[in-house]
Amino acid sequence: MANKYDRTLSDHFDGHGYSDHGTLWNSSWTTAKTPWDRQQPSVALSDLLLNKPELFEFSTDKTTRTALVPGCGRGHDVLALSTFGYDVYGLDLSARAIQEARKNEEAWNAEGKLVAKKGLLGNRTWLVGDFFSNEWVEKSGVPGGKFDLIFDYTFGCALPWEARPAWAKRIVELLALEGRLVCLEFPTTKPPSARGPPYNFTPEAYLAQLGHPGEKVYSNDTDAIVDGKWAGSPPSKDGLKRLMHIKPERTHLAGMEGDVVEDWISVWAHNA
Known part of the structure; x- marks a missing residue:
């Protein structure tokens, strides 16, 4: 498997x-060693937005909706989300990654791929910054620093287990009141003992960590086994509740074993 x-x-x-x-x-970016780059946007995300639009409806009539892709890399998913009408913010710690994202955007434009699927085409903004800092949020100009949609794929799993409580807490801070977090859960079957990144991230771990942001949900510091205290426990008041959890019909090859899809896709909302 490894x-x-x-x-x-x-x-x-x-x-x-x-x-x-x-x-x-x-x-890794400056030496052009980026084995995690999928070279295309997530079909699982696009399928979800097309087939489950009711999950992303707001009670208020917002004319503009914002989306965030942390650890965006070359920005494939940023570009795809903009075709659904979101004003999308692609964030990466690496300035070189954002340079590559801008080149990718130019290529999409040249190839005529930036076409709205519904309504208007959204804007794209590229930001260099640390996900855990506020500097890039202030620079973005997004009202209240809250995003209507956050897409996490190969970002949470790139962080070692010790950083996941802070990751979940930060996600909650950045998600708008009626916002939705979408996780393409990966790698769900990688052995906990295997080296990373990416590090093992099971559906049970997503459920425990996002439901209890800021809490250490693992049994110890050497594996990714969720402590029985958190396994299956309802989300806390300041946590996220899972609205949907399905196996996508399509996903990246990295999320498959032969013809079998190993990825999961989940949608989350504030619990309070």
């Missing part, structure tokens, strides 16, 4: 603590 995950990335990070990760991600 062979389906590119080992060069794990080798690059091996022996380094979490405090070094930002530098390591940036060096």
